[in-house]
Amino acid sequence: MKSQPGEKHQVAFEFREKLNAIAEGFRHNYCYQCGACVGDCPASNYSTGFNPRLILLKALLGFADELISPDSEIWNCTNCYTCSERCPQDVRPVDVIIALKNICIKEGKAPDLVRNVSDAVLVSGITTKMTTLMERRRQEFGLPPIKGYPVDDLKKLLAGD
Amino acid sequence: MATKYPWFEAAVRQSLARVGMELIDVDGFTCCPDPIYFQARDKMEWYTIAARNISLAEDLGYDIVTTCSGCTATLSEVNLALKEDETLRKEINRRLKRINREYKGSIDVRHAVTVLRDDFGIDRVEETVTRPLEGLKVAVHYGCHLLKPSRVMRVDDPDHPTILETLLRAIGAEPIHHEMTLLCCGRACITDSIPEHMLGDILDAVKSHDADCMGLICPTCFDEFDLGQIVLGRKLGKTFDVPIVYYFQLLGIAQGMGTEEVGLHMHKVKLDRVFDVVKR
Numbered sequence: 001m002k003s004q005p006g007e008k009h010q011v012a013f014e015f016r017e018k019l020n021a022i023a024e025g026f027r028h029n030y031c032y033q034c035g036a037c038v039g040d041c042p043a044s045n046y047s048t049g050f051n052p053r054l055i056l057l058k059a060l061l062g063f064a065d066e067l068i069s070p071d072s073e074i075w076n077c078t079n080c081y082t083c084s085e086r087c088p089q090d091v092r093p094v095d096v097i098i099a100l101k102n103i104c105i106k107e108g109k110a111p112d113l114v115r116n117v118s119d120a121v122l123v124s125g126i127t128t129k130m131t132t133l134m135e136r137r138r139q140e141f142g143l144p145p146i147k148g149y150p151v152d153d154l155k156k157l158l159a160g161d
Numbered sequence: 162m163a164t165k166y167p168w169f170e171a172a173v174r175q176s177l178a179r180v181g182m183e184l185i186d187v188d189g190f191t192c193c194p195d196p197i198y199f200q201a202r203d204k205m206e207w208y209t210i211a212a213r214n215i216s217l218a219e220d221l222g223y224d225i226v227t228t229c230s231g232c233t234a235t236l237s238e239v240n241l242a243l244k245e246d247e248t249l250r251k252e253i254n255r256r257l258k259r260i261n262r263e264y265k266g267s268i269d270v271r272h273a274v275t276v277l278r279d280d281f282g283i284d285r286v287e288e289t290v291t292r293p294l295e296g297l298k299v300a301v302h303y304g305c306h307l308l309k310p311s312r313v314m315r316v317d318d319p320d321h322p323t324i325l326e327t328l329l330r331a332i333g334a335e336p337i338h339h340e341m342t343l344l345c346c347g348r349a350c351i352t353d354s355i356p357e358h359m360l361g362d363i364l365d366a367v368k369s370h371d372a373d374c375m376g377l378i379c380p381t382c383f384d385e386f387d388l389g390q391i392v393l394g395r396k397l398g399k400t401f402d403v404p405i406v407y408y409f410q411l412l413g414i415a416q417g418m419g420t421e422e423v424g425l426h427m428h429k430v431k432l433d434r435v436f437d438v439v440k441r
Contacts (some may be wrong), residue, residue, distance in 0.1 A: 009394055012169065022204070023204040023205055023249075024204065033307060034329065035299070042344060042347065042355070042359060043350060043355055046347075046354075046355045046358045046359055047355050048177075049369065050355075053257045053280065053435045063172045073188065074332055074349055075350075075351035075352075076278055076350045076352055076355055077349065077350075078305070078345045078348075078349050078350055079196065079349040080305040080306070080345040081198055081305060081306075081309035081310045081347075082305075083313075084309065084310045085309055085311060085319055085320075086252070094310075098200055098204060099204070101201035101310065102201070102202070102204055103200050103201075104290070105201065105203060106203075109200075111351055113198075113351065114198050114201050114202060115202065117195075117199075118194070118195075118198045118201070118202040119200040120392070121191070121192045121195075121199055121210070125191040126163075126164060126191065126192040127190060127192050127194065127195055127198075127199075128164045128165045129164065130164045131164070134164050134165070134167065136169045137167045137168075138163075140165050141168050141170070141171040141422075142171060142423065143167050143170055143171055143174070144186070146163060146164070147188065149192075150191065151192050152187050153189070153191075153213070153260050154191060154213075156259050156260050157209060157210070157256060157257070157259055157260050158206055158209065158210075159259070160259075161206070161256065
């Protein structure tokens with residue numbers, strides 16, 4: 001945290017309301033800061049910056065500037081779900097972090113990589129596009145050809161949300 | 162897997178057929194979609210696309226069997242969330258109505274390794290083995306998404322899993338449980354430093370146990386370890402030389418499939434020690 005001892009902060013409840021409105025985001029309210037999520041967190045053990053308890057604390061205080069950014073520590077979560085195994089409060093920290101990422105995307109503050117990879121699904125129906133080489137490989141390994149992906153169905157499905 | 166590792170798919174199709182599992186391809190499936198980037202993009206859209214896929218399998222009336230840990234994670238979590246939460250199910254069905262589909266919650270999603278263990282049984286797997294991989298030491302790497310969150314996955318004890326060791330013993334191989342067996346591959350991190358250090362520690366642990374190869378179940382972990390160790394090795398001026406194998410390739414080989422049929426020649430790190438065992 002960047003704050004100095006004794007410095008006063010107002011909890012930004014409007015940010016917490018925003019987080020509550022995202023799927024699974026409301027779980028941040030259950031966190032009582034015990035830190036059970038930290039000990040076995042690989043991103044914590046392999047870096048100095050990542051700490052799931054502090055991410056939850058920033059969410060509880062409504063520190064949007066530190067969380068909602070392409071450079072935020074949240075993007076170093078390994079999504080391993082070990083914290084969700086350890087949490088006695090069913091906060092499911094990974095799911096809260098994912099809700100924070102959803103806010104980043106909505107506000108145009110996510111790393112380009114995340115948007116680019118997920119865009120591929122909407123453009124071609126699949127993350128890793130089929131190539132001529134891979135079509136040939138499928139034949140070599142005696143596999144049936146890929147029939148194509150119903151991209152129009154996906155477009156219709158996601159229109160209007 | 163279909164567009165990146167077709168040789169894994171070949172190993173899966175043939176080895177499961179030999180056990181007696183009949184796989185039916187579902188027409189119209191799209192990407193599950195992936196549990197990292199797509200879920201980070203928009204969780205409601207992630208639920209929606211996965212629910213569409215599940216609904217296609219529901220029409221056929223069969224459970225979904227998965228062989229990629231990422232696909233398993235997405236489809237299992239969405240299936241459980243929609244079964245548990247009526248409000249969410251109604252919202253997703255409102256969206257599915259645009260393409261005249263409905264999610265009913267009538268089937269389960271299961272990773273193929275659980276079907277082998279729980280439905281066919283380890284004895285049945287053993288019966289299909291014609292070339293036991295005796296003397297092959299396989300360092301086990303679980304990957305996260307087969308096991309966690311355990312509330313959703315319900316595959317094994319997430320801290321003391323045994324399913325991969327059991328399946329490796331069934332084909333005559335010797336599973337090696339090492340200090341880093343349960344560590345994440347780090348693929349989801351946005352920076353390189355965290356996964357690189359994790360990768361280095363895992364590969365060093367495997368080497369210190371004198372394993373012949375690392376055996377795993379997740380294609381994304383495979384990517385991270387096979388190509389990844391070459392990229393990291395170049396950066397560090399070091400050769401790790403830890404061959405990586407996907408479990409179903411080993412199963413296929415133990416059942417008599419050729420090493421080329423399961424695509425071992427496609428791997429970046431050569432698998433000489435696996436070839437030696439097969440030749441014996």
